[in-house]
Amino acid sequence: MLKCLSIILTYTIFILPFILKSQVKKQGIPPIAKQITLEDKERKLITEVYDLLADNQDKKAYQKATNLSKLVKINYSKVKINLFLSKYFYKKSLLDSSIHYAQRALKLNHIPNDSIKNRTNGLIYELLGANYMIKGLYLESKKYHQMGIKATQKYNEEEFYYSHLHNLAINYMMLDNNETALRLFKQCLEYKKDEILTSLTYSNIGDIYGKLKDYKSSNYYLEKSKNLSKKIGDTYNYAATLISIGVNYRQQGYHHKAISFYNEAITISEKNGYDYIKLSSKFDLGISFMELKEYDKATLLFLNVISETEKLGILEEQMSSYAMLKQISLAQSKYKNSYTYLNKETKIKDSINKLQKSKEINELEVKYQTFQKEKEIKVLQVENANRELDLKNQEEAIKNLKLQQEIEKKEAQNKILSFQNTSEKKRNEIVLLKKDQEIQEAKLARQKSIKNSILYSFLILLIPIIGLLFTYYQKLQTQSELNKKQEEISNQKISALIKDQELKLIKASIKGQDKERKRIAQELHDSIGGNLAAIKLQLNNTVLNGDTKTITTINDQLDDTYEQVRNLSHNLIPKKFSENNFCDVLEEYFNNIGGTTSLSTSFAAYPRTEIDILDETLQIEIFKIIQELITNTIKHAKATSVELQLNLVENMINVLFEDNGIGFNTKDKATGIGFENIKNRLKKVSGTFHIDSRINRGTIVDIEIPKLTSINNKANYNH
Secondary structure (H helix, E strand, O other), X not given: OHHHHHHHHHHHHHHHHHHHHHHHHOOOOOOOOOOHHHHHHHHHHHHHHHHHHHOOOHHHHHHHHHHHHHHOOOHHHHHHHHHHHHHHHHHOXXXXXXXXXXXXXXXXXXXXXXXXXXXXXXXXXXXHHHHHHHHOOHHHHHHHHHHHHHHHHHOOOHHHHHHHHHHHHHHHHHOOOHHHHHHHHHHHOOOOOOHHHHHHHHHHHHHHHHHOOOHHHHHHHHHHHHHHHHHHOOHHHHHHHHHHHHHHHHHOOOHHHHHHHHHHHHHHHHHHOOHHHHHHHHHHHHHHHHHOOOHHHHHHHHHHHHHHHHHHOOHHHHHHHHHHHHHHHHHOOOHHHHHHHHHHHHHHHHHHHHHHHHHHHHHHHHHHHHHHHHHHHHHHHHHHHHHHHHHHHHHHHHHHHHHHHHHHHHHHHHHHHHHHHHHHHHHHHHHHHHHHHHHHHHHHHHXXXXXXXXXXXXXXXXXXXXXXXXXXXXXXXXXXXXXHHHHHHHHHHHHHHHHHHHHHHHHHHHHHHHHHHHHHHHHHHHHHHHHHHHHHHHHHHHHHHOOHHHHHHHHHHHHHHHHHHHHHHHHHOOHHHHHXXXXXXXXXXXXXXXXXXXXXXXXXXXXXXXXXXXXXXXXXXXXXXXXXXXXXXXXXXXXXXXXXXXXXXXXXXXXEEEEOOOOOOHHHHOOOHHHHHHHHHHHHOOOEXXXXXXXXXXXXXXXXXXXXXXXXXXXXXXX
8 A cells, every 4th residue: 555655755855846946937927016126036935945855865955945935925826835834844744734734735826826736736635645645644635636636627737637646546546446537547648748657557457456366467467567667767666566566475475475576576675765654565565474474574574564554653553463373372372362352453543534524524614604605605796786676676677678679570480480480400311311321331331351361361371370379289298208207217117226235235245145155154164173173083092992091181172162253252252342332332323234235324322322332232233233124125115314322221222113115914924034034033032022013104113122131142142
């Protein structure tokens, strides 16, 4: 809404000073011998004041006008000074002061020359209408613009007529009478002499179509307004049009585009001091943030608008901002704040209604008093006329008798002539009607043939165009399908390459394990196997010979064999567990998995310190089980992420392993080789496990192992 009001301000700021200045120069007061020098002097001084305002030297112009208001003597000069002060305060957005000086100018306007008085009243009505519109009192504003239109029509003031018509259309638009507003705006486009007015009219027509959700028509007129404003250097309307375009984008849900237009309008407004455009931009920006649910930003903007509009006395925008704050509070369930904002909104609404009603009551009272006085004057005039008629009636009675006789003779003659003329006219009319009928029939026949020719030509052109369009459509559809298939093939190739890489890593790991098994078999065969064979032979000889020394040697060999078995067992245990903390080793292992595959890994342990001091044999079994789970995931799950949690609660170790893979039916695959290996390892440590998996919903493996189990089975590892 502020955008519409800013348009009025634009037109008045850039046009009205020049109009007022020209009026001062065109003053038509009849010359009086004693006032000629004083009149010329005052006219020159007032012209200088308007020149300063037109050159944007507002402060200097105001000081000079204030001094002149105390010095001027001629009534017309007083009118022009008050009109200037009203214009100055209007430009500074001090609306009540502007209305005060405009009303004073209206009371002082007793210029003898009726055309100048009427033209000056038209300017005053325009200022009053614009002020009341910005205050949100649209009915009052509408009244003054209607009075302005009446004043301009009296002396055919075309320029002022279209200015008032444009502002009257804005009033209808603000009162939601869009049909009437649109009709009046399109009338304004008939006036081609004022490009600023044309630009503003395009903008307002665009706003109406935007309110009616016809965004195509709205953007068409807004673009015309923007281009024309840019061409003529009208930065004010250019910025206002940016807001309207932003509102269209916001209403269609394109909030980020809308925000960029609002910010550009704010930048232009701050650079040029356009307060109303800035407030309008901030208000609409606040609505965008509110719809994006960025409530803090929206609240700050609405509070800022309220603060500025309170200073300027703009009631409508205060009420709208409180309404927005009420909605934000409701959305945030801040019902107390919402109730407070509702009260403030209602208070301002009541204030607007009260102002409207008081104006109407005062106006009716003035009309009633005027009517009573006019009635009394008419009664007196009738009485005087009756007295004069009584005196003249007697003299005129005789004259009337003579005249009556002459009139009767002439009437008889006129009746005969009239009858003759009527007959002649009817004959001529019949002839003309026949000719018109023949002309119309010829025109219709010609139009019909032209229409048929155009229709056949159009059909001839349309058929090949439809064929070309259909061929082009099929080509596009085929190309689209080819692109989709190529994309699917590319994705399959990439997936196959990733799988191959992961399988290579798994094969390398298995190859390392096989190599280690061969080394262990070699050690067992070469060292322990040889020793056991020698012991067997010596035992046979000893039994036969009963040699005590040989028995001692056999005992030494048994000790040596035991030591080799013990060393071999220790060599099989990873050095990482003896040299590093268990949780750190697991975390490093998981990080390495994530680095060498496409898996995203996550590891957590609690409490780490107690898990790190678990028995080493138990740590080894847990590590092997986790390796088995990782291998199964990489081979079968097609997962993108893996999570591992270790928890030690009340002497029970809990291993929770989860992936987001394709899952499986636990009844079909829970007895696979991988899970059989895990079961066998858990039997050694008295552990249990549970699998939760569903198709396309990933897999969760929950393992529980008693903390003391490894200690109870430690002997099994040492022997």
